[in-house]
Amino acid sequence: GWDYGYRFPGFNKSLQSAGRCIRSSTDRGVIVFLDQRYCWPTYFKCFPIDWDIKITKNYLNDIKDFFSKK
Known part of the structure; x- marks a missing residue:
């Protein structure tokens, strides 16, 4: 009940928001999920x-590294 009523709909909204980062095959972007829950197996398996x-x-340096490379 809880997963289908709350967890999965909330996670789905997060994924929909993340989809706004990349709109074409030439776009580059970083999506950051800062909440620890996204590492929990029940969430992580949904990515x-x-x-x-x-x-x-060390996400700030990783983001800088990502955008410094092409």
């Missing part, structure tokens, strides 16, 4: 399998 997910505590 699309084709996403390149990186779990880090």
